[in-house]
Every structure is written in structure tokens, then in C-alpha cells.
Amino acid sequence: VMVWLRRTTHYLFIVVVAVNSTLLTINAGDYIFYTDWAWTSFVVFSISQSTMLAVGAVYYMLFTGVPGTATYYATIMTIYTWVAKGAWFALGYPYDFIVVPVWIPSAMLLDLTYWATRRNKHAVMIIGGTLVGLSMPLFNMMNLLLVRDPLEVAFKYPRPTLPAYMTPIEPQVGKFYNSPVALGSGAGAVLTVPMAALGAKLNTWTYRWMAA
Secondary structure, eight states, X not given: XXXXXXXXXXXXXXXXXXXXXXXXXGGGGGGGTSGGGXXXXXXXXXXXXXXXXXXXXXXXXXXXXXXXHHHHHHHHHHHHHHHHHXXXXXXXXXXXXXXXXXXXXXXXXXXXXXXXXXXXXXXXXXXXXXXHHHHHHHHHHHHHTTSSOHXXXXXXXXXXXXXXXXXXXXXXXXXSOSOHHHHHHHHHHHHHHHHHHHHHHHHHHHHHHHHO
């Protein structure tokens, strides 16, 4: 009974952690509203999204041992974000007020790596983690191309909770870098690998907890 209870609880954790991961990255659509710092925010949010996806998806995929778990995890995050998007829309904000991050394609690459390497967890950490970090900024930028005139929306509907000290003083475009996708992918590819390794380590700890 205890083994069944722990396994059932753990599968419920997949939903719980995916929801909390979404809450931590829910501002991912906000970078188009920090108009003067849009690309800087895009890079920061791209890294946070890719690392958050990797640690959770690898954790649960290695626990279940089933390729496809990562996509399931990303799907929960996506659905939850669409619910939040709908909530803002219900409050009178435009449809494009929150841009839902594109987690699913990157999670599919993670699943594909796990399947193609015959469930090799080290390949998942290194190859899969790199693919997630590289691909997320690309998919997110492709998604942004479909957003209706983000600057116009940003000036018309500014975030009501943006504190005064966060208001940009002057535009910073071009002073640090010129390609947010390249910078986000490069940094993401490096940082997502250790986060994927952390997900694998958390999996080891979970097995010890279940055996206790």
C-alpha cells in the first residue's frame, strides 16, 4: 500500500511541479512590455524557461523511464499558462497581453534524445539539455513574430503592477549585443546542461525517499 501511495503521490507531483514551474515563468510574455529593454528581457526569460523546463522534465522522464514524459510535463505548463492568459483577457486586457512560451517542441527534442539513445540518462543531460537550451529562444522568437504589434500593445496597456524603479530610463538596444536569439541560445545551451543534471540528481534522491 505504501509503495502504491508513494508512486501515486509522485505522479501527482508531476502536475504540481509543472504548475509551479509555470508560475515561476509566467512573466515570460512580459518582455515585450519592457519596451526599452525588450531584448535583454527576452534573453533572461529564455534562459529561465529553458533551465526550468530541463530540470523538471528530466526529473520526471528519468523517474518514469518513458520517452514522452517531458512533452507531457511541458504540455501541463502550456495549458496552465493559457489559463492565465485567459484570466488576463477576462480582465479586459488584449489577447496578446501574455505571450505563452513555446515549451513543447523543446521538450519533444528531449524525449527524442532519450528514445534515440535507448534511455541513456547521460545523453539526456548533455545532448538533450543542449538541445533544449539551443531551441527554446528560437521557438519563442518564432512565436513572437505572430504577436500583433507588441509595441503598440505595450504602450496602450502597460503592466499596472510595474514599480517605478523598474521603469527604463533610456533605450539600451545594441549596447550589449545585437542578437537576442543567439545570446539566449548560447547561454541556454551552457546553463541548461547542469540544470538537466540537477533534474537527474533529484531523481536519485526521490528513489532513496521511496525506498525508505
